[in-house]
Structures are given as C-alpha cells and as structure tokens.
Amino acid sequence: MTNISKSTGMTLAVLSILLAGQNAEAAWNAGYVGNPPEQAYPWSAIPVGAGGVILFARSIATGALLEGDQNNGSWHFSPIYSATQVWTVSASYSPVPVNQLLDTYYVAHLDADGPNEDGQMRLTMWSLFTGWTTTPPFDTGANLNGPTPTIATLVDSGILHIFYTSSNGALKVATYNGQFTLQTLDGFAGPDGQVAGNMYQPTAVHAVDGFHVYYRDHSHDTLREAYSPDGVNWTKFQTVDGAGVVGGVADNVGFLPAAIVDPYNNTINVFYTDLSKSKLRIAQRGVGDLGPWSYAQVDDIDDLSIKAPVIHGNEMQVYYESAGKLRVAWGTGPGALAVGTLDGGVPVVPVNGWVKDTMGFYATAVEIRNPLCIVAQGCGFVPSVFYWDSLNGDIRNAYYQ
Numbered sequence: 547m548t549n550i551s552k553s554t555g556m557t558l559a560v561l562s563i564l565l566a567g568q569n570a571e572a573a574w575n576a577g578y579v580g581n582p583p584e585q586a587y588p589w590s591a592i593p594v595g596a597g598g599v600i601l602f603a604r605s606i607a608t609g610a611l612l613e614g615d616q617n618n619g620s621w622h623f624s625p626i627y628s629a630t631q632v633w634t635v636s637a638s639y640s641p642v643p644v645n646q647l648l649d650t651y652y653v654a655h656l657d658a659d660g661p662n663e664d665g666q667m668r669l670t671m672w673s674l675f676t677g678w679t680t681t682p683p684f685d686t687g688a689n690l691n692g693p694t695p696t697i698a699t700l701v702d703s704g705i706l707h708i709f710y711t712s713s714n715g716a717l718k719v720a721t722y723n724g725q726f727t728l729q730t731l732d733g734f735a736g737p738d739g740q741v742a743g744n745m746y747q748p749t750a751v752h753a754v755d756g757f758h759v760y761y762r763d764h765s766h767d768t769l770r771e772a773y774s775p776d777g778v779n780w781t782k783f784q785t786v787d788g789a790g791v792v793g794g795v796a797d798n799v800g801f802l803p804a805a806i807v808d809p810y811n812n813t814i815n816v817f818y819t820d821l822s823k824s825k826l827r828i829a830q831r832g833v834g835d836l837g838p839w840s841y842a843q844v845d846d847i848d849d850l851s852i853k854a855p856v857i858h859g860n861e862m863q864v865y866y867e868s869a870g871k872l873r874v875a876w877g878t879g880p881g882a883l884a885v886g887t888l889d890g891g892v893p894v895v896p897v898n899g900w901v902k903d904t905m906g907f908y909a910t911a912v913e914i915r916n917p918l919c920i921v922a923q924g925c926g927f928v929p930s931v932f933y934w935d936s937l938n939g940d941i942r943n944a945y946y947q
Contacts, residue, residue, distance in 0.1 A: 715744030739783030769800030906936030
C-alpha cells in the first residue's frame, strides 16, 4: 500500500472510525468473492444469520441468476434460475420471528433471452419446504433497449411488492401473497397527478407513513414519487426534482435513483444521477413532511453507476462508482456528506486488500451482524459492499470487521 505521512495517517484513521461507526478496533477489508473469483454482476444482497449474507448476481458467461453464500470462509455460487437470461434482479425476504430458517426469500427478475428479448417478469423464491422455485411470468416486463432497467422489491406484513416498468413504459406494481395482483401507477394520462410518459428505474422504501416509490420520468428528465399509505391505494404523485420544481435544478435528473429511510434523523433520502453534470445528487425530506425537499450535489459519478445506500452508525453511507473507483459518501444529508475512495484507487480510508483495478457500475450493500463481535456484549452491525471489478469481470467485497 502507498506510504503515507504520520499526520495524513491520523486523518485517515479518524475517517475510518467515522465510516465504521462501531467496533473501531476492527478494519476495512476488501477482496474478490470466490476462488477463483466469480465473474458476475452483483445485483442484490440480503443479510442472513449471525453475520451472513446472500448475494444474488447475473453470470456474465451464461446470464443465469446466481445465489452466492459464504460457508466456512469460502464463497459458493450456484444457479437458481437459468431457463432464460436474467438482466436485472431485486431481492427481499420475509422474516419469521420464531425461526430464521422459516424465512421466505424473494428474488424478482426481469429476464432477457439472449439476442431475442424475453422481457418477462418472474419471481424466484426459496423456503425451507420447497427450496428454490420460479413462478411463470407475471408480466411482460420492460423494453430492454431503453435506459438501464431496474426493479425494486419490498415485503410488508408478509406481502411482497414488486415495482417495475411495463413494456409500454408505465410504472407498475405487482403484489404477491400466493397470487399476483397488478396495478399501473404512473406513466399514463390520468387524474391524481399521473403524467403521460415513460417511467423507469423504480426504487422503493417503506416508512412509518407508508410506501414511497421514486423513479425517473424518462420523457421529461425528472425524478418522480408515488405514495401510498397502505401499498394498495396510491394517493399522491409528484415531481421531486427537475425543471419546474421549486428549489430543484433544471437539469436532466432522476437517473438510477436509490432511496433509503434514515430512522435516526427521521428522513427519506433519494440518491440519483444528474446526467447534465454527471453528478451524484441527493433529495431529502422528513418522513411525513409535506414541506419542500432539500437538495445537494454530492460528488462526481459515472452516469451508469448504481447507488447502494445503507444506514450505519446513526447516519447514511452510499456506495457508487466514479472514474473507475468505488466511492463512498457518508453523513446525514444535503450539506452534511463527506466523500472518499474505498477501492479501485488509493483509498481515503485504510482498506486491507484494495487494488487499483477499474471498478464498474454495479454495486449493492447491506448491514450485517459483525461476525467478530460477542453477542452477549452487544453485537454491532457493519456494512458489507459488493461491487464489480470491470477490469477482470469479477465480484469484489468490501466489509468491516
């Protein structure tokens, strides 16, 4: 690793503690996932067990949906769906308080079938009793020739909600509780604030006041929001940022948004790309607040970069790719976010195992239970980030323990 001065080293150590939050005696580590490293796009991850994580990815070689898990320190990947090639993936789980083995894992995916687009939405799920099973297509999905497609999933009260773009460009939601129910939300001419246009790249959060979905209005280059108090009745639609929004910016915004609720500061936060300036941007508002949004430009970002936010140490951390580096912004919101490099260049925090390879634009992050802590002494949680080394096509993982 590059030598650093004593004063610079002290500064980096302080930044490392700020990023890590708990268990400051531990350290950031980074490395390849699998031996040999798995060549796949990391799309979605969910925490399991005492410090475990399951990663869902798309195989570069076959397009299969892969499940990766870590056993005895080694990563193992296996295809759980390969009838067609998957493109975009979102995973959620329904926890059962009695026994974690009884959790149900949901993996929604938009499929592509090689050069002939399949464009179907399917659900692959796991339970202790059935193993991995895949439903027949429940909708025609999105046009894969459009902007980078993404989907979002939420589980609330045992019901799965899948947000995606239909083949005609409308924002839709499929709810699943043993059978699918489909609703069209936005992207058509109608009452109650809906607009005519192509709605892409939804991200969704559930706050104490209900469901909030954020997405790009590709026809008007804006960031939009759909709101429901119960996940059934969608009562409010609005433009959050873009031309004509008071306090917003008249740029081409809303590309590849990622939303997260900060329970410590009682805010909803949306990270997205300003394509006019190639900047990571944030919009923030209090949960249940009807007042104006607050905004800020955060950092340079590659236009196609996914954003991967987590809550850690009473504040937000969001991971993304910029100029071939895995970058991180952390803090509480607009005007209160610090930024730095974590991998793919000289890191701003000491990271064991960092490399100078060119990092790509796929990333996902979760908070997991620190496997090194002692439960009886109060077990802390730490971030784990999965991202793509585009130089070799391999998955990497940065984690704190």
